[in-house]
Amino acid sequence: MALRHALVSFVFLTRSFAANNxxxxxxxxxxxDTLIGTTNGGDVFAGATLPYGMAKAVADTNSQYNQGGFTYDGSAITGFSNLHDSGTGGSPSLGNFALFPYASCENDDVDGCVYPKTSRATGYVNGSVAAVPGYFGLTLDSGIIVDMTVAHHTSLFRFRFPDAGDNAGSPLILLDLTDLQDSRQDNATISVDPSTGRMQGSGRFLPSFGSGTYEAFFCADFQSPSGLRDNGVFVDTRASTDVKALKISRGINGYPLPGGGFVRFKPSSSNTVLARVGLSFISSEQACSNAEAEIPNFDFNTTYFAAVDAWRQKLNxxxxxxxxxxxxxxxxxxxxxxxxxxxxxxxxGYTQGGSNADNIIGDAFVKGLTDGIDWEDGYAAVKKDAEEEPYDWSNEGRGGMVSWKSLNYIPEQDFDYIGFGTLTRSISRTLEYSYNDYVISQMARGLNKTADAEKYETTSGYWQNLFKRDQRSYIQGQDTGFQGFFQPRYLNKTWSYQDPITCSNIDTSGSPCSLQSNAGETFESSIWEYQFFVPHDMATLITLLGGPSQFVKRLDYLHDKGITYIGNEPAFLTVYQYHYAxxxxxxxxxxxxxxxxxxxxxxxxxxxxxxxxxxxxxxxxxxxxxxxxxxxxxxxxxxxxxxxxxxxxxxxxxxxxxxxxxxxxxxxxxxxxxxxxxxxxxxxxxxxxxxxxxxxxxxxxxxxxxxxxxxxxxxxxxxxxxx
Missing domain, CATH: 3.30.2080.10 (GH92 mannosidase domain)
Known part of the structure; x- marks a missing residue:
């Protein structure tokens, strides 16, 4: 799924029936309801976070599709981690520095607890999940109640262990250096302070989309009325209270070697342990500083109420x-x-089509946002996208700029020796670059850069160079009755061909349609859908498609025949483009x-x-x-x-x-x-x-x-x- 043509909305938010007034x-x-979309491929993050907060605490499941961490399908819990995405496709992302609790270890030996993620997975009690803005909780089958809330860079977990009376053991909480995607790279680290149990460390991981890596840092502190018993590190299935620091490699066969740290607490008949995990993308020291500043007293209720208030202020x-x-x-x-x-x-960084950050920046400009924004710098950034090709345009900016400037379209099988990315999506990239340039032209006009405005208004019309007026579309051998569709072109300006129905909701060919190196010339949707993507000049498009009446018939055909798929963003604007006709x-x-x-x-x-x-x-x-x-x-x-x-x-x-x-x-x-x-x-x-x-x-x-x-x-x- 593509996060491309972002719908730029507003910033605005315990349960009772709507009064009839x-x-x-x-x-x-x-x-x-924060659980909407947490199964069936919605991939929504269900846990505790602030508006745009970095800390995102939730239970992670071992479901096949756990991109948001928790999948509400009864899958077992593998841990409670701190960083997550929401709603993304691809591989699971983030899910870093997961905690996992045990009421005690077998034979009161730290080796009696289970450490690897694949082995420790535990079910949860049916009906125990509680999720509201700023809060998430559930009860494990082990009887441990786990709930959590957050500040901006800090998670606060509460582990309530079952009352075992005189037979109470020593609760243990581990911190795992494995992420959701099992993407950890070499040399993750953790150190455990022997006197306080504070854990600090970091790991380098892969994203779910794009290339590159990111490094995340943590600082975990614990509070228990019974006091600390001991602590240490674990590697694979074994643990030690004698070793207090660990530097661990990735492992082999694409699966990271399990490793991390643990703290164990003195027995108590009624034991609640609070775990505060500070986060940073700068250093573990910064993670500690974040935690100490944001949640200084481990006060769960105060932290939760602040999170609720933050959401209420945003949504009110x-x-x-x-x-x-x-x-x-x-x-x-x-x-x-x-x-x-x-x-x-x-x-x-990753990019799936054009340099669509330009659209976000331009949207803010035309809607009058000024507070703390240097619009000359903003304009310089979007103009750079339009003029300079980066070396790795799979992650940022645009590729094929030599062809764009000489041919005025992105060709199929382009020859690009300046920068590198997947040489596919020539139609959708041409359409998106055209719209990017129109947005830039608006900024230029607003900043009194008249020459630039006129230039980018001109280049925003390059989409027309891929419109083939005599192209027809057939579905199962039957002519749809419409003529004129976008088609790919080669470097020598001759036409290539892609079936307009390829990559549509009714395409049964199995053609790759995403970021694969052998994918087609449209991205995650068909030419049938992309024929409507000219958001800045619908009047010209409608003329090319035969006028308002024919345009409406095409839109009807797109929707009525199920060619479009409302579960992906390219469909959104097509619902409303009847306005233009x-x-x-x-x-x-x-x-x-x-x-x-x-x-x-x-x-x-x-x-x-x-x-x-x-x-x-x-x-x-x-x-x-x-x-x-x-x-x-x-x-x-x-x-x-x-x-x-x-x-x-x-x-x-x-x-x-x-x-x-x-x-x-x-x-x-x-x-x-x-x-x-x-x-x-x-x-x-x-x-x-x-x-x-x-x-x-x-x-x-x-x-x-x-x-x-x-x-x-x-x-x-x-x-x-x-x-």
Whole structure:
């Protein structure tokens, strides 16, 4: 799954049934379910974290698909670790420095405990999982209750051991230098202070995507009322209280040798152990400093309440009316908003298409973010992406820049001797580079760099060089009836061929479609889908595809035939591109087709990887009725799923409001009949970002039948060719 065309959303969040009233005075946290998407390939991180927090504490399972650490499918627990991604595909990532508890070791011998990850896996009690923002807990089959909360760089675990009376043993907690992916490289280290039990160390690991490595550092301290008994290190299946430091190699056959440290505590009839783990990507000393500053007194409740407050402050700026809306709708919405703030994070670099960080930076620019930002530096960074090819463009920037500048497209089987990456995806890279350049042109114009603006507006049209006007598409030998599709071209400007249906949801060829070296010319989707990816000049695209009526028929065909897959990001904007052909009502219908049918409030409720909150952002923005075209100050208007939506801007503290007249909780009336903006008639089917910063009021009157609202040429969203 691709984290590419990021939906740039807002920053906004214990459980009770939705009251049948319109009041905004409610706690939004009651509608956040952090377990949505934790199985069936959603890969969502279910554990404790702060908004965009580095520390992400959760139980790790031995499920086949445990990219988020915990998979809610009954799989056994292998440890409780501190760093995680959320919703990513590929190999499991992070899951570093896992702790694992034992109430005692067999024969009261440290060698009587089981150390390797594959051997120590333990089930958990059915129904014991508790997960809310800032907190995660469960009960192991061993009877040990484990729960956790976090500060920004620090995890705090609480291990409550069962009461064994006079037969209580010495609880042991180990810290493992193995990560989720078993990707640890050579020379991980750990040292254990013999008097305090403090553990410090580091390890170097691989990412789930891309290349390169990252090094993470930890500092673990422990607190127990019974006091410390002893400590040491373990290697493979054996442990020693005499050895206090370890430097361990990767091992052989791609599986890291088990190793780490442990602390053991004096017996107690009622023993609770707190473990505080500081984290850093700088040094173990910095990890210790983080832990001491953020959680100085091992106070679990205070730390948890602070985490709850941080989430509440982030999510409170969005309030929706609850009148007539069932709880699942509210949970779907607020949980989606929540997941947009768990990530993103990128510790090594990778890129899957264009230099799409340009879109994120440009989005912030056009939406007026200024606090602490040097936009001249920002512009220099995106311009460098457009002009200079890095040596390893598989991780950053763009490749094929010689061809881009001479041929004005990325060719199939390019000859690139300047930088190196997978020589595939020539169509999707051409389309994405074109959009990247358009976003850069907006920044240039805003910074009064007129020559640059005109230059990048020109290069943003290079996508047209891969449009083959006479290309047809066949499905199982039957002509789809449409002519004109993107196709790959070679260095000599002749056409190559890729079946427009290849890599689509209905493609049965088994063609590689991701970052494989033998993959095709589109990335994780088909030419059928990518034919709609010209976000900055839909007017020209619609003309090339035969005009508005034919364009609508193509979009209908894409969705009705199941060619698109809503579980991957390239599908998102296609749901709403009817707006550009003057049919906003069809966008509303498509939205209600996909939600809630493909987005449910259950652990298996997502249609694909959440991808750092991408699925959450699709749900949240769709349900607010203001879907963004990222990198532009454009939001496509559809009826929200609520009678009213209030969004308070963190920049201006003004509250924007969308109100619905004739709101229908059965969602039969989803056709806008007319609208007003600040009390005046408003006919455009889109709105810009000033709606939020100036705190405007948009009132939508709904009806059962499609109307003429938002259908005239002057009502359509902007395109480059129409200015």
């Amino acid at each position: 319109v009041t905004d005075d409610y706690d939004v946290l009651q509608y956040v 700026p969005i309030k929706v009316s609850r009148r007539g809306v069932d709880k699942s709708t509210l949970v779907n919405f607020y949980s989606g908003v929540y997941r947009t703030m768990v990530n993103p994070q990128d510790y090594t 003057g049919r906003p009502a069809k966008s509303a219908l498509r939205s209600h087709f996909y939600i809630p049918a493909y987005f449910k409030t259950t652990p298996d409720g997502l249609p694909g990887n959440d991808d750092s909150g991408a699925m959450g952002s699709f749900v949240a923005m769709s349900m607010m009725g203001l879907f963004p075209n990222p990198g532009q100050s454009v939001y496509l208007i559809t009826p929200p799923y609520f009678e009213s939506v209030h969004i308070t801007s963190p920049l201006t503290n003004r509250t924007a409001t969308v109100r619905v007249t004739n709101f229908d909780p059965t969602y039969t009336n989803v056709y806008i009949q007319h609208a007003t903006l600040n009390g005046k008639p408003y006919t455009k089917n889109w709105i810009d970002h000033s709606f939020f910063t100036e705190g405007m009021e948009l009132v939508l009157t709904l009806g059962r039948n499609e109307s003429s609202w938002g259908t005239r040429p002057q009502d359509l969203p902007p395109s480059l060719s129409t200015k």
